[in-house]
Amino acid sequence: MYIIEMRNITKEFPGIIANDDITLQLKKNEIHALLGENGAGKSTLMSVLFGLYKQEKGSIYKDEKEVSITGPGDANRLGIGMVHQHFKLVHNFTVLENIVLGVETTKGGVLQMKEAREKVLALSKKYGFDIDIDKEVRHISVGMQQRVEILKMLYRDNEILIFDEPTAVLTPQEIDALMKTMKDMAAEGKSILFITHKLDEIKHVADRCSVLRKGKMIGTVDVSETSKETMSEMMVGRKVSLSLDKQDAKVGNTILKVRGLCQKGNTGKVGKDKLKNISFDVKEGEILCIAGIEGNGQTDLVYALAGLESFDSGEIIMDGQDITRAKIRKRTELGISHIPEDRHKHGLVLDYSLAYNTILQTYYTKDFQSKGFLKRKSILDYAKKMIERFDIRSGQGAETVTRSMSGGNQQKIILAREIDRDPKLLIAVQPTRGLDVGAIEYIHKQLLAQRDSGKAVLLVSLELEEVMNVSDRILVMYEGEIVADVNPKNVTFQELGLYMSGAKRDEVKAE
Amino acid sequence: MSRDGLLSFLSSILVIIAGLLVGLIVLLVSNAEQALPAVQTILTFGVDNMRNVGDVLLRATPIILTGLSVAFAFKTGLFNIGASGQFMLGGFVSIMIGVHALAIPAPLRIIFALLAAALTGALWGAIPGLLKAYRNVHEVISSIMTNYIGMFFAVYLIQEFAFDQGRGTSAHLHPTSTLPRMGFQNIFREPVGAAFRESHVNVGIVIAIILAIVIYIILEKTTFGYELKACGFNQDAAKYAGINQKRNIVFSMMISGSLAGIAGALNFMGTTGLSMSVVETLAMEGFTGISVAFLGLNHPIGIIFSGIFVSYLQLGGARLQPHFSAELVETVIAVIIYFCAFVFVVKSMIGKVIKKKDGGN
Numbered sequence: 001m002y003i004i005e006m007r008n009i010t011k012e013f014p015g016i017i018a019n020d021d022i023t024l025q026l027k028k029n030e031i032h033a034l035l036g037e038n039g040a041g042k043s044t045l046m047s048v049l050f051g052l053y054k055q056e057k058g059s060i061y062k063d064e065k066e067v068s069i070t071g072p073g074d075a076n077r078l079g080i081g082m083v084h085q086h087f088k089l090v091h092n093f094t095v096l097e098n099i100v101l102g103v104e105t106t107k108g109g110v111l112q113m114k115e116a117r118e119k120v121l122a123l124s125k126k127y128g129f130d131i132d133i134d135k136e137v138r139h140i141s142v143g144m145q146q147r148v149e150i151l152k153m154l155y156r157d158n159e160i161l162i163f164d165e166p167t168a169v170l171t172p173q174e175i176d177a178l179m180k181t182m183k184d185m186a187a188e189g190k191s192i193l194f195i196t197h198k199l200d201e202i203k204h205v206a207d208r209c210s211v212l213r214k215g216k217m218i219g220t221v222d223v224s225e226t227s228k229e230t231m232s233e234m235m236v237g238r239k240v241s242l243s244l245d246k247q248d249a250k251v252g253n254t255i256l257k258v259r260g261l262c263q264k265g266n267t268g269k270v271g272k273d274k275l276k277n278i279s280f281d282v283k284e285g286e287i288l289c290i291a292g293i294e295g296n297g298q299t300d301l302v303y304a305l306a307g308l309e310s311f312d313s314g315e316i317i318m319d320g321q322d323i324t325r326a327k328i329r330k331r332t333e334l335g336i337s338h339i340p341e342d343r344h345k346h347g348l349v350l351d352y353s354l355a356y357n358t359i360l361q362t363y364y365t366k367d368f369q370s371k372g373f374l375k376r377k378s379i380l381d382y383a384k385k386m387i388e389r390f391d392i393r394s395g396q397g398a399e400t401v402t403r404s405m406s407g408g409n410q411q412k413i414i415l416a417r418e419i420d421r422d423p424k425l426l427i428a429v430q431p432t433r434g435l436d437v438g439a440i441e442y443i444h445k446q447l448l449a450q451r452d453s454g455k456a457v458l459l460v461s462l463e464l465e466e467v468m469n470v471s472d473r474i475l476v477m478y479e480g481e482i483v484a485d486v487n488p489k490n491v492t493f494q495e496l497g498l499y500m501s502g503a504k505r506d507e508v509k510a511e
Numbered sequence: 512m513s514r515d516g517l518l519s520f521l522s523s524i525l526v527i528i529a530g531l532l533v534g535l536i537v538l539l540v541s542n543a544e545q546a547l548p549a550v551q552t553i554l555t556f557g558v559d560n561m562r563n564v565g566d567v568l569l570r571a572t573p574i575i576l577t578g579l580s581v582a583f584a585f586k587t588g589l590f591n592i593g594a595s596g597q598f599m600l601g602g603f604v605s606i607m608i609g610v611h612a613l614a615i616p617a618p619l620r621i622i623f624a625l626l627a628a629a630l631t632g633a634l635w636g637a638i639p640g641l642l643k644a645y646r647n648v649h650e651v652i653s654s655i656m657t658n659y660i661g662m663f664f665a666v667y668l669i670q671e672f673a674f675d676q677g678r679g680t681s682a683h684l685h686p687t688s689t690l691p692r693m694g695f696q697n698i699f700r701e702p703v704g705a706a707f708r709e710s711h712v713n714v715g716i717v718i719a720i721i722l723a724i725v726i727y728i729i730l731e732k733t734t735f736g737y738e739l740k741a742c743g744f745n746q747d748a749a750k751y752a753g754i755n756q757k758r759n760i761v762f763s764m765m766i767s768g769s770l771a772g773i774a775g776a777l778n779f780m781g782t783t784g785l786s787m788s789v790v791e792t793l794a795m796e797g798f799t800g801i802s803v804a805f806l807g808l809n810h811p812i813g814i815i816f817s818g819i820f821v822s823y824l825q826l827g828g829a830r831l832q833p834h835f836s837a838e839l840v841e842t843v844i845a846v847i848i849y850f851c852a853f854v855f856v857v858k859s860m861i862g863k864v865i866k867k868k869d870g871g872n
Contacts, residue, residue, distance in 0.1 A: 308751065329753030338751070346751040351744045356737070360752040369734045376732075 001064065003028040003191050004049070004080075004160055009058035011044055018044040019055070020215040026160065031182055031192045033202040033223070035235050036212035037436035039406045042195045043085075045212070046162050049193075050082045051075045081153030082162040087145050091138040095148050096120055098137055099155050116155075123154045127181050142294075143174035150181065161185065162193045167201055168433075171293045172464055172497055179205045197235070197436045199228040200465075211235050236438045244444055247452065249472040252284030255425050255456040256305075261314035263300055263480075274300040275311060276481045282425060287447060287457040289471030289488075291464070293500050297480035298460045299341060302429050305458075306338045307331050308346070319424055332361050335424035339414055339431045341460070343407075347414045350403040354394055355383035357402050358417050390416040391442075408439035415446060426450055429460040444470055464493055478502045522858040523851075530850030534843040538835065545834040552830050553843070557823035565699025565710025567823045569781065572715040573598070575818030576774035577800025579719075579726050580767045582809040584650075586730055587763035588743035589643070593654030594771040595797025596661025597635045601628035601772025602779045602787055602794075603665040603673075606681050609688030609780055610673045617687035621780070624688070625718075628776035629769040635661055636768020637761055644757035650764070658793055666789045680786040681779070689782045690714050715777035720815055722770065727811035729766075739763055771797065802848050821848060 004026040011019040018041045026032050036042045047053045049060065051069040059066050062078050069075050075082070089098050096113065099120050105112040117133070124131055129147045137145060146166060153161050163182070167175045182205055186192055194206060202209050202223055209226070211218040211234040218234045233239055263275035275297050282288045290298055303309035305316060307328040315324045318334050326334075340346035348357050359368050359379055368379050383398035392412045394400035402410060411431065418426060428447060432440040447470060451457050461467050467474060468488050476484040476499040483505035486496075498504040531550055538546035557567045577594045584591035608615075608624040615623055639653035675682040690713040699710035730736040741749040742759050749756050774796060779787055803821050807813030824847055828840040835843075 306751075327753065328750065332753050340751060345745075345747045347748065349741050349745045349748045352741070360741070360748070363737050364734050372733050372735060374732055374734060374737060 001028070002026055002061070003063060004193075005061040005064070006045070006049060007059050007061065009045065009048055009055045009060075011041075011048055011053055011055045017215050019048065021058070022212070022215075022217045024210055024217070025220070026191055026193060027208075028191050029186055029189060030207040031186050031194055031205055033206035033209040034193060034195045034212065035197060035199075035202060035209050035231060037197060037235060037438060038408055039214075040212040040235075041215040042212055043164060046082065046164060046193065046195060049075070050080060050162060076156060076158070079157065079159040080162065081156060081158030081160070083146065083149040083153065083164060083166055085164045085166075085168065087149055089137045089145060089148060092136055094134050094136055095131060095140070095144075095151075096133040098148055099133075099151050103156060120151060120155060123151055127154075127184055129181075143170055143177075146170070146174075146178070154185075159189070160191050160193070162195070164195045165197075166194070167196065167198060171462070171500075172493075173501065175201070199231055199437070202231065203228060213237055232437050235436070244448065244469050246448060246469075249286045249451065250454075251286050251472075252454060254281045254283050255319055256282040256458070257317040258305070259315050259317075261301070261304060261311055261316070263304065263309075263311040273480045275304065275314075276479075278314070278480075278482060280475055280482065280485075282456045282458050284424075284454050284456050285451055286472045287451050287459055287470055289459045289461060289467050289474045290477055291461060291467045291474055291496060291500060292477035294462055296477045296500075298429075298477055300480070301477070302338075302341070302427060302460060305427060306336065306340075329361075332421075335422075337418035337421055337423035337426045339411075339418050339426070339428040341429035341433075343410055343414055348402050348410060350401075352402060353383075353398065354387070354392065354400045354402055354405070354413060355379050355398040357413050358383045358386050360417060362421065386413075386416040386420065389420075392416065408435050411435060411439065411443070415443060419446060419450060423455060425456045425458065427458045427460070430462060431459070432461075432463070432466060440466075464496060467496070468493065475508070476500055478505070482508045484508065518858055518861060519854075522854050522861055525861075526850045526854045526857055527847065529853075530847035533850065534846045537839065537843055537846065541836075541839055542834055545831075549831050549835060553824060553827035553847075556827035556830050560701040561699045562701035562708055562710045563826065565695060565712035567819060567826050568699070568716045569710060569712040569783070570826055571819045571822035572719045573774040573778040573796045574799045574803050574821060575716075575719040575723065575815055576770050576777065577796050578803030578807060578814040578818050579723055579800075579811060580770035580774065581800045581804035582807070582811065582814055583726055583730070583770065584763055584767035585804065585809050586743050587739045587759060588746065589640075589650050589760065589763060589767070591636065591639075591654055591764065591767045591771075592651050592801075593636060593639055593657045593661075593768070593797070594774075594800045595793040595795075596654075596658035597632040597768040597771035598775040598778070598794050598797050599665040599787070600635050600661045600775070601632040602775030603668055603681075604628050604631045604772075605776035605780050606669070606673050606684065606787060609684035610682050613685055620688055621690060624780065625773055625776050628772040630772070632772020632775070633765040633769040636764040636766075636771070640761040640764025643764070644760040658797070662793050663791065665787070666791060669787055670789055674789075675786070678786065680788045683784065683786070684780060688780065690777065690780045692782060693717070711781055711783040713781050715781065718773070718777065719818075722773070723811045723815050726770075730811065735762075771800070774800075802845075806848060806851055820851075824848070 002025045006022065006024040009019050009022045022045060024045065034042045044053065048055045051071045051074050054070065060069060061067065067078060069078065090101065096117060100116045105115060120133055124133065131144055131147055137148060166178060170178060182192055196202060206223045208220055209223050209231060210220040211231065213235060259279050261275050261278040263273065265272040265274050278301060292298055304311045307326060315322060318336060321334060323331055323334065344350060362368060368375055380398050386392065387398060390412050393409050394405050402413065431443050447457055447459065459471060471488055474486050474488055475482050476496065478500065479502065484499040485506065485508045535546055535550055538549050557563055577598060580594045581591055605624040605628045608620060608627055612620055635657060638657050639650045642648035642653045643650045669681045673682045692713045695712045696709035699712050700707040730740065738754045738759055741752065741754055742756050746756060778796065779785060799821060803814055803818045807817035824844045828844050831840050
């Protein structure tokens with residue numbers, strides 16, 4: 001018997017069939033993973049179940065009775081809850097207020113929080129959530145915010161829980177904790193739908209796995225009987241190598257030299273420095289990786305190197321030239337490429353065409369302008385070359401508005417642009433964030449190709465697996481300091497975890 | 512006509528009808544007997560005869576330019592509310608030159624007046640631009656302030672240096688200082704008996720259209736436009752790309768201001784004898800520019816048409832005066848413009864209805 005059955009669901013958007021005749025069956029008490037690349041239709045399918053979209057064809061059954069879900073309210077009444085990828089929390093409300101929001105108990109128009117408080121505390125204790133329910137949500141970490149979202153579902157006694165890519169924003173330790181929580185909840189009688197594209201997590205926690213590809217249901221498999229390779233093949237539609245074929249690094253001259261970089265924290269967080277005496281070198285032909293839990297100064301370091309933010313003291317030498325106070329354009333011209341952490345914020349002008357985004361730092365060069373006028377044909381030709389070389393997929397080719405493209409292809413525009421400028425130093429910040437297996441494989445190969453052609457690569461990553469697979473040397477940052485300088489061959493995941501959480505540190509010196 | 516074109520046309524007609532219907536209700540409440548004739552006047556007066564067509568173009572000239580001014584700044588992510596003050600100072604400078612700078616030969620004097628008005632508008636626009644770029648003062652606040660400062664300044668200077676005591680407004684331009692009519696008077700005229708009543712439409716409308724095209728080219732074809740729009744769409748990405756945003760903010764406000772300044776010059780340099788009054792109110796052309804810009808979807812070429820359309824409504828509206836108060840007429844015109852802003856909503860709604868029908872078959 002299935003607690004939820006979605007039969008023959010079809011959902012169309014202009015120009016695309018997001019869900020094409022999909023049937024999904026969720027058993028009671030199971031953790032059911034929904035695997036697929038970006039744009040495969042996972043989120044759309046869940047949005048149909050949650051009542052955010054109305055399917056064109058097909059029907060939904062709960063406990064073998066057909067139900068109509070026209071909005072989140074209906075979903076809620078049927079016991080369906082969802083943790084969205086981007087949390088839906090009121091930032092200046094406390095944890096408790098967020099949890100009861102929408103289902104408050106009132107007496108004569110006055111809030112009755114006592115019962116709610118007891119219930120929330122009990123739930124929090126039951127699942128071992130170490131959470132202060134009177135703190136404002138904006139003051140708690142992302143991992144904690146996710147727990148608030150989970151508590152929201154539990155508080156409403158939801159029995160079908162949907163998690164939309166819940167691990168994308170978490171640290172390794174937080175991911176472990178979440179996996180345990182999910183298992184506990186399933187054991188308590190909840191049924192869980194878990195959207196992801198991470199095979200390890202599925203192996204770790206899920207009972208069954210349904211794979212979507214390009215809007216179609218490819219199949220549902222038993223996780224314990226299916227290998228990761230098989231699942232990724234189902235997802236991508238071809239064989240994918242999960243491990244990288246990597247030669248030893250042939251290290252050359254020093255390209256980037258960073259000495260004594262310091263940056264005081266914002267006022268208000270007195271005493272907490274963003275960057276504390278950061279010194280390191282990056283050499284030709286190596287991938288140096290900066291690992292660490294999000295928010296330990298990696299972003300500040302990259303901003304300082306790229307020239308996006310100023311810093312208090314220290315110096316940066318690029319290829320023999322002092323660029324400590326140089327403008328961004330100067331740095332670009334000296335051979336620094338930068339794949340930014342936030343592709344929508346820094347990396348792309350989303351309302352520009354694909355072609356215009358490929359010339360973001362080179363529009364003023366002779367190739368693309370003469371006498372102040374853009375050379376339209378050269379720009380389009382260049383974009384077409386990039387589309388071909390980097391296999392960028394889009395609806396209307398070079399003239400596609402970037403906003404309408406998928407995340408992976410948007411990232412490919414940035415990758416194409418930054419690599420094709422033939423940089424001496426490539427700074428890549430979480431270049432695979434939010435991408436699917438196929439795209440991740442592609443980007444890793446490109447980074448390695450850059451290294452092998454003698455470029456210096458500085459990779460900032462939160463994903464331990466990426467750190468271990470791709471890098472030649474690892475620096476770990478903790479609270480604005482470099483606390484380890486290790487070789488991936490001589491270090492274990494567990495050790496890295498200890499460095500990242502500040503439990504262990506080495507004396508690190510450049511040179 | 513393509514299906515999309517037909518849809519656009521249909522929805523434009525629909526929103527105008529909807530706007531007129533709501534406008535009609537306002538008119539009915541005010542003066543029921545005259546309401547229907549009033550609607551007819553609004554619709555037909557602007558195209559009643561060639562003279563009125565000319566007057567529509569004449570009236571459209573300054574608001575096309577203030578519309579361009581607003582739209583240009585908007586493309587860079589700035590909201591220039593200050594067109595009004597830039598317009599008045601530009602107008603003042605052109606009047607000064609038209610009245611006093613008689614040492615300069617006539618045709619040159621006109622060009623000089625236009626350039627001086629553009630420069631004045633640019634400098635006035637630069638103030639909120641500089642404040643925004645280097646002191647992070649919001650341009651809406653500072654340009655509202657420069658509006659009042661500019662207006663009072665212009666009124667004061669007119670009274671000091673170019674005042675006509677008799678009329679109580681700015682002095683008449685020297686006849687050789689007025690904008691050439693380019694023979695338009697032979698086209699845009701209305702026969703009255705054996706003679707003709709001519710429209711005063713002049714070279715200004717041509718200048719406005721040329722400037723619209725120039726602005727279009729700057730925005731779409733040049734590296735400068737590429738930089739400006741990058742700043743407008745995404746400041747962070749522009750910074751990341753090494754584009755000097757601060758400089759671009761100032762330039763954008765200067766160009767925006769210069770367009771409003773030229774609007775002022777063209778407004779007061781016609782042969783109509785229109786003069787700058789010394790009442791302490793902001794020039795409406797600056798604010799009409801905002802609706803013209805948005806009605807034209809901030810597209811320079813679209814603004815030519817939206818400017819003409821708004822002018823056409825205003826001209827027809829002005830004829831309602833004896834039966835309806837000026838404020839009421841303004842309200843009705845505003846209602847029609849307001850409804851026009853919904854053209855895309857209506858278009859997508861019609862599109863959906865048609866699609867549903869197709870699906871049902």
